Amino acid sequence: MKKRLALFLPLVTLWGSQVEQVELVGLHRISPSTALMKIKIHRGDPLDLEKIDESIRALYQMGYFQQIYGEVEGNRVIFRFVEKPSIAKVTFVNLSDELKKLMKEEGILVQKGQLYNPYAIQKMKNFIRSYYRAKGYTDTYVEIEKLPFKGNNQVIELKVIIQKGYKTKIRNVEIFGVKKGEAEDVIDELENKPRGFLSPLPFFNSGYLKLYELPKDWEKVRDYFLNRGYIDAQVSSPYAKVNRDSHFADIYYQVKEGIQYRVGKVKVVYPPQLKVKLPDLVLETGKFFNINAMREDIKNITHAFQNLGYAFPEVKPLIHKDKKRKVADVTYQVIPGNIYYIRKVYISGNQKTLDRVIRRYVYLLPGHKFTYRDLADSKRRLQRSGYFEKVDIKLEKVDNHLLDVYVQVKEGLSGNLVAGISYGSYNKLGFDFRLTERNIFGSGQTFKASASISAKSSAYNISLFNPNLLDSPYSLKAGIFSTKFEGISYTYSSRGFYFGMGRELTRNLSTSLTFRYSHNKLSDYDEELTYLLPDSYKHALIWNINYNDTDAFYFPTDGKILDLSIEYAGLGGDEKYIKTIATAKFFHPILNDYYEKIAVFKIKGVYGVIDDRGYLPINEKFYLGGYGRIRGFQWYTISPVDEKGNRIGGKKEFIISPGVSTPLSQKLHMWLTGFVDYGGVGEDKINIIRSSYGFSIDWITPIAPISFTWAWPLKYKSTDDLQRFEFNIGMTW
Numbered sequence: 001m002k003k004r005l006a007l008f009l010p011l012v013t014l015w016g017s018q019v020e021q022v023e024l025v026g027l028h029r030i031s032p033s034t035a036l037m038k039i040k041i042h043r044g045d046p047l048d049l050e051k052i053d054e055s056i057r058a059l060y061q062m063g064y065f066q067q068i069y070g071e072v073e074g075n076r077v078i079f080r081f082v083e084k085p086s087i088a089k090v091t092f093v094n095l096s097d098e099l100k101k102l103m104k105e106e107g108i109l110v111q112k113g114q115l116y117n118p119y120a121i122q123k124m125k126n127f128i129r130s131y132y133r134a135k136g137y138t139d140t141y142v143e144i145e146k147l148p149f150k151g152n153n154q155v156i157e158l159k160v161i162i163q164k165g166y167k168t169k170i171r172n173v174e175i176f177g178v179k180k181g182e183a184e185d186v187i188d189e190l191e192n193k194p195r196g197f198l199s200p201l202p203f204f205n206s207g208y209l210k211l212y213e214l215p216k217d218w219e220k221v222r223d224y225f226l227n228r229g230y231i232d233a234q235v236s237s238p239y240a241k242v243n244r245d246s247h248f249a250d251i252y253y254q255v256k257e258g259i260q261y262r263v264g265k266v267k268v269v270y271p272p273q274l275k276v277k278l279p280d281l282v283l284e285t286g287k288f289f290n291i292n293a294m295r296e297d298i299k300n301i302t303h304a305f306q307n308l309g310y311a312f313p314e315v316k317p318l319i320h321k322d323k324k325r326k327v328a329d330v331t332y333q334v335i336p337g338n339i340y341y342i343r344k345v346y347i348s349g350n351q352k353t354l355d356r357v358i359r360r361y362v363y364l365l366p367g368h369k370f371t372y373r374d375l376a377d378s379k380r381r382l383q384r385s386g387y388f389e390k391v392d393i394k395l396e397k398v399d400n401h402l403l404d405v406y407v408q409v410k411e412g413l414s415g416n417l418v419a420g421i422s423y424g425s426y427n428k429l430g431f432d433f434r435l436t437e438r439n440i441f442g443s444g445q446t447f448k449a450s451a452s453i454s455a456k457s458s459a460y461n462i463s464l465f466n467p468n469l470l471d472s473p474y475s476l477k478a479g480i481f482s483t484k485f486e487g488i489s490y491t492y493s494s495r496g497f498y499f500g501m502g503r504e505l506t507r508n509l510s511t512s513l514t515f516r517y518s519h520n521k522l523s524d525y526d527e528e529l530t531y532l533l534p535d536s537y538k539h540a541l542i543w544n545i546n547y548n549d550t551d552a553f554y555f556p557t558d559g560k561i562l563d564l565s566i567e568y569a570g571l572g573g574d575e576k577y578i579k580t581i582a583t584a585k586f587f588h589p590i591l592n593d594y595y596e597k598i599a600v601f602k603i604k605g606v607y608g609v610i611d612d613r614g615y616l617p618i619n620e621k622f623y624l625g626g627y628g629r630i631r632g633f634q635w636y637t638i639s640p641v642d643e644k645g646n647r648i649g650g651k652k653e654f655i656i657s658p659g660v661s662t663p664l665s666q667k668l669h670m671w672l673t674g675f676v677d678y679g680g681v682g683e684d685k686i687n688i689i690r691s692s693y694g695f696s697i698d699w700i701t702p703i704a705p706i707s708f709t710w711a712w713p714l715k716y717k718s719t720d721d722l723q724r725f726e727f728n729i730g731m732t733w
Contacts, residue, residue: 017047019077026081028154030064038062041077052077064115084115085156088149094162099131116146116156124160132164136208138242139165168209170194171248175221177255186224190217192238192251209249214238221253229288231321231328232258261289264327268301270334276304289328301332306372311340311395311403340370343402349409353387360468361385363507364393364405377507378407386553387411448479459483475502475512485619491524492619500542508549514542516567520575522617532618537573542566550587554700555661555671557600561585569613569620576614582607590660599662606655606679621649622681624690625721627728630655630677632692632711634721640683652686655679661698669700677711691715 022043024032036042038058041051052070059068059079069080090112092100103109108124125142132140141163149155173193175183187193192214195207218238225233236254243249266283270276279300282293298315305313314335321328342364347355361381363374375393382391390410395403435449446465452458463479478499485492500514518538543566550559563583570576583606590599608622626635639647659675674695680686694711709726716722 017075019043019045019047020075021077023076023078024081025078026083028083029086030062030083035059035079035081039079047072047075047077055079063117083154084117085154087112087114087116087158088155089157091157091159092162093160094164095160099128102131103127110158110160116158121158128162134210134212136167136206136210137165138168138209138211138247139244141165166247168242168247168249170207170209170251172250173252174250175253175255178257182224186221189220189224192217192240209240209242211240214240214251218253221255223291225255225257226289226291227293228290229260229262230257231261231289231319234258259321259323259326261321261326261328263287263289264322264325264329266330266332268332268334270305271336274305274308274336276308279304283330289330294330297332301334303372303376305334305336306370306375308336309339309341309369309371310336311370312337312397338400340397340401340403342366342368342370343398343404345405345407347407347409350411352411353409356471357387357468358382358407358409360471362405362407370395370403380549380551380559381507382407382409383551384548384553457483457485469501473504475504475510476500477502477512477514481518486524490522490618492520492522494518494520496538502544509545509547511543511545514544515571516540516542520617520619522619533574533615536575536615536617538569538575539571539573540567540569540575541571542568554705555669555698556585556587556602557589557597558587560587574615575617575620576612577616577620578611578613579620580609580611599660601658601660603658604655605657606653608653610651612651616651618649621651622653623647623649624653624655624679624681624688626723627707627709627726630679630690630692631675631694631696631709631726632677632713632723633690633716634723637721638679638681638688638690640681640688650681650686650688651683653679653681654686664697671698672696673698676714678715689715690720 019041020043022036022039022041024035027035039055040058041048041055045051052072056068056070056079059065059081064083065081066084067082069078071078071080087110090110100109103124106127108120108127110120110124114120121144125144128142129140141161143161145159145161147157147159149157170192171194173187173190175186178186191210193205193207196205198204199207218235222233222235225235234256239252241250241252263283263285266281266285268278268281279297282296282300283290284293294317298317301315302313305315314337316333316335318331318333319328320331344366345359345362345364347358350358362378363381364370364378368374379391379393382388388409388411392408394406394408396406397403435447445467446463448461448463451460460482461479462481463477465475465477467475469476476499478497480497482495483493496516496518498514498516500512502510502512504510516538517540520536520538522532522534522536545564547560547562550556550561561584563581565579565581567577567579569578583604585604586602588601589597590601592598610616610621622639623636624630624638625633629635630638637647640650642648655677656679657675657677659673661671661673664670664672672695674693676691676693678689678691680689682688691714692711693714694709696707696709699706699708707726707728709728710724711726712724713720713722
């Protein structure tokens with residue numbers, strides 16, 4: 001801040017003098033009345049240098065001025081202003097769309113109409129450099145030219161010239177003080193490692209220097225030795241030597257391992273009057289000491305005490321090292337602290353979703369005792385809702401027995417409008433229109449309208465689902481539909497409607513009852529199948545019970561889904577049967593030695609059976625083949641056949657499909673999955689067995705899930721219709 005106070009009269013003459021006039025000189029954008037509100041000295045007041053100085057400070061804090069001068073001439077106080085110029089035009093050279101979007105999100109993009117602020121300009125320059133440095137570019141050049149706009153110095157034009165630097169390739173990484181084999185193992189774990197043969201390909205190590213990853217790499221080097229018993233290991237900070245001419249970098253670490261310790265006794269010490277169910281400890285006696293196992297123990301012990309209401313327990317690991325025996329005894333000392341109750345629950349980050357909708361999913365309630373189980377279940381349930389991209393729940397102490405809960409959400413894309421071309425391996429080329437909104441006006445209700453036409457099918461649907469009718473545990477759903485499908489042995493069309501109600505029984509268990517009416521037509525089937533009706537009506541009641549404790553909506557990595565559906569057709573109409581389908585899906589994360597999630601094991605099992613009570617149309621029976629129904633075979637081609645070879649479907653089916661998924665890109669939500677499908681179908685008994693193996697690339701896009709699948713048959717017959725590749729939109733495992 002620049003200010004000047006000029007005194008043109010001897011100081012003694014100011015003593016007892018009064019202000020006769022306050023003058024404001026140089027104001028253009030700010031009205032004098034607005035400025036006078038900040039000035040502490042007025043006409044008739046005694047001349048006071050401190051008040052003039054306070055006025056200058058208050059005026060400067062308004063942010064509109066480059067300089068303010070305060071002068072005293074006789075009994076007049078004069079404030080002279082030099083206003084900041086306004087920005088009339090901003091031109092960027094070499095600004096990428098991604099960088100522009102990031103600067104907008106961070107609120108640091110200088111734009112037309114703003115006042116010139118050198119601090120904001122410098123902040124934007126630093127951000128641009130940091131952005132390219134994070135991407136591996138060194139020596140990025142940013143120049144900002146400040147020019148008068150059309151000859152007016154109070155209005156300026158900014159020209160921001162960006163010249164991104166060069167990507168520095170890592171030539172060598174050296175870890176001194178360890179064996180060669182250990183060094184190679186450590187380097188494999190690092191983000192910054194030398195380029196390899198596959199570096200130019202996506203999802204592989206690029207081999208470019210990432211400066212911001214060096215601190216994390218240092219932690220990985222240190223943890224590598226701490227996870228192998230070297231409790232006293234010392235690791236130097238990484239030293240990156242960059243050749244700015246050749247744009248190569250060499251990275252060096254110095255390590256002193258020390259003694260390698262095995263784990264001796266492991267125990268947990270806490271007040272004996274507490275009854276707590278301790279978790280199984282990960283740190284094992286006799287094995288080499290592992291720092292990540294200790295961290296996992298601390299986390300699990302903390303959660304055990306939090307489930308008793310001790311929201312902020314301290315778990316202190318005490319390590320006693322016996323250097324002669326090379327054994328380390330570990331004692332987890334627990335100081336529970338106080339039991340905490342919830343005072344208030346605050347919701348933030350929701351721009352659209354109503355607070356009351358979010359609170360439905362939160363089990364942490366004001367007045368209730370805090371438990372970790374309530375926190376974990378709340379977070380999982382919010383993530384499963386499909387409304388949010390990110391969920392975070394934080395705790396803050398109010399006093400020694402009360403805490404506040406802060407639920408912070410980042411809303412995802414709850415609605416989408418898709419009009420385009422789709423492709424399915426059976427349906428072939430199709431045209432789709434889909435309007436989906438899973439969170440109408442932030443109410444948590446789901447509206448869907450869709451239309452699709454392809455070579456084999458057409459479908460039109462409109463539906464509404466309210467998961468919490470009038471904020472109750474009851475749900476309501478209703479819809480109308482019209483479908484037509486050309487199967488292998490028949491063509492099927494149906495029109496109708498449905499409505500139903502459901503109820504949440506427990507946190508993860510819900511049930512529903514739905515009435516479904518449809519008018520169905522069959523054509524293009526063998527006319528000798530006299531038991532089929534070309535025109536029929538169905539009045540059905542469908543009972544469903546579902547258990548879901550998974551951790552995500554689209555691609556779960558932990559938990560299970562259990563579903564049982566029983567459809568009773570026969571409440572009037574022509575179709576009479578009972579169809580029962582049971583589905584189970586299990587997801588289990590696979591962790592590495594660092595307890596990081598590197599893959600997910602998952603397995604799906606399906607069993608279905610139909611009891612024919614009078615008339616069972618061919619389209620309601622079971623057919624296997626295709627995505628989710630034994631990949632590697634054409635859709636709906638695995639089926640019992642009659643004496644003429646017509647596929648007539650089965651009354652029983654089962655499918656078992658284990659698989660392992662590993663992330664190709666966490667940022668892009670892209671996974672690589674290897675799988676085996678095994679299943680069978682039959683009439684009175686399951687006697688047609690098929691199996692396959694393969695892999696898929698699953699991509700959860702903002703619009704819909706997309707899956708690319710390659711599969712090869714294991715158990716098959718030469719007459720089977722095989723299919724090596726499938727591409728599907730909107731379908732999940």
